[in-house]
Each structure stands twice: as C-alpha cells, then as structure tokens.
Amino acid sequence: MIKPICDYCQKELDEFGGLLLSPPDESNKCQKFHICKLCYQKLEQLKEENEKLKDEIKKLKHKYMELDEKYIRLISDEDS
Ligand SMILES: [Zn+2]
Numbered sequence: 001m002i003k004p005i006c007d008y009c010q011k012e013l014d015e016f017g018g019l020l021l022s023p024p025d026e027s028n029k030c031q032k033f034h035i036c037k038l039c040y041q042k043l044e045q046l047k048e049e050n051e052k053l054k055d056e057i058k059k060l061k062h063k064y065m066e067l068d069e070k071y072i073r074l075i076s077d078e079d080s
Pocket of ligand 1: 007008009010035036037038039040
C-alpha cells in the first residue's frame with residue numbers, strides 16, 4: 001500500500017490525515033492536498049494566532065485614533 005505524503009511537510013502519512021480541496025479552476029477541476037495531523041494542528045493554530053493579531057490591530061487602531069484626536073485638539077488649541 002502506498003502511503004500518501006503530506007503536501008505541507010512532505011512526510012509520509014502514518015495515519016489518516018486530512019484532505020484539502022482547492023476551489024475549482026476553469027475546467028472545474030480541484031486540486032487535492034493531503035495534510036497530516038501535525039500540519040493540520042499548525043493550520044488551526046495559525047488561524048487562532050491570526051484572530052488574535054486582528055484583535056490586536058483593532059485595539060492599536062483605536063488607540064491611534066484617540067491619539068490623533070488628542071493631537072488635533074492640541075493643534076487647534078495652539079491656534080486659538
Ligand atoms: Zn505535514
């Protein structure tokens with residue numbers, strides 16, 4: 001029996017992993033990727049980390065906007 005190879009880490013799959021299908025192309029064909037358990041976990045972790053980073057960026061944007069407002073106020077105070 002030929003063991004499939006994980007398309008992410010190129011290691012042989014010792015146990016059943018996951019399958020990833022690409023969106024269909026013009027001729028309606030999908031690319032099929034094998035993914036081992038470990039790489040799947042990594043993908044899930046990446047997703048989580050991505051969400052955390054998004055939150056972080058939102059907070060920073062908010063802070064930046066606050067600072068910007070303060071700055072504008074300071075400038076306009078100086079003018080008057
Ligand atoms: Zn892998």
